[in-house]
Amino acid sequence: IDESEVLTVADEEAHVDKRKFKVPFVCGAYDLGQALRRINEGAAMIRTKGEAGTGNIVEAVRHIKLTKRQISELSRMADDELEKKALEYNVPVELVRETAKLQRLPVVWFAAGGIAGPADSALVMQLGVDGVFVGSGIFKSTDPPRMARAIVEATRHYDDPEAVLEACKNLPQPMKGIDIKTLKETEKLQIRDV
Structure with missing residues (x-):
């Protein structure tokens, strides 16, 4: 189940408690704090929250790099600093410690939003995600x-x-891209479900 930011948010303060379900959930996150909160709620998979439907991969790349940088910072922290991060992220310290030890998210991590062709897919894989979600x-x-x-x-x-x-050879005509700078804040899907 995709607890998707593309859908209208029904409850702005609480996310679904995914531990009550037998089917896996995938949730969007644009930084480490969001990812760890969703994992703590029971998410089996995390995906970036790039701007879906635009063919513009820049936001997905930004989210990957930010999350990886934050994980790298965790891996260099002393235990008391990890405890502070856990409080900041509002997650159990054990989850923060596990992420620091693994030097990656403790669940599978996908790139999503704006992937419009094979070069985009290869790029995000090289940046360190485990796979891609592609629709538009x-x-x-x-x-x-x-x-x-x-x-x-x-x-x-x-x-x-x-x-x-x-x-990348002999590709069909790709989707027509949208410059996300032209979108109003209210039109951006990635900022919903924060």
């Missing part, structure tokens, strides 16, 4: 099956430049 980037292209295959190949072989190049 496939279905708004002129040949969705071909675009999907190209994105899958680039994701699978993200660390092989020749394979990524091959995936």
Whole structure:
């Protein structure tokens, strides 16, 4: 289940207690504090909250880099500093300690929002996520099956430049991108569900 920021928020103060469900939840997070709060609520997967439907990957990249930087900072902290971070993030200190020890999120982490082609997919994989969510980037292209295959190949072989190049050849026309700078704050999906 995707506890999605794309949907209208029904409760602005509380998120679904995901531990009561037998199916896994994926939740959006644009920084480490959000990710750890969702994990503490029972999320099995975390995804970036890039600007969905735009074909503009900049926000997803920003969220990945910020979260990785925050995890790196945790890994250098003494235990008393980790306790302070746990209070700041409003999560159990054990979760903060585990994240610091692993030097990554303790659940699978996906990039989502703005991924419009194989190069985008390879980029976010190289930045350190475990996989990608793609919707509009496939279905708004002129040949969705071909675009999907190209994105899958680039994701699978993200660390092989020749394979990524091959995936980028003879692509269908991609989705028409939207410059997120032209969106009003109320139109941005990534800021919902904070």
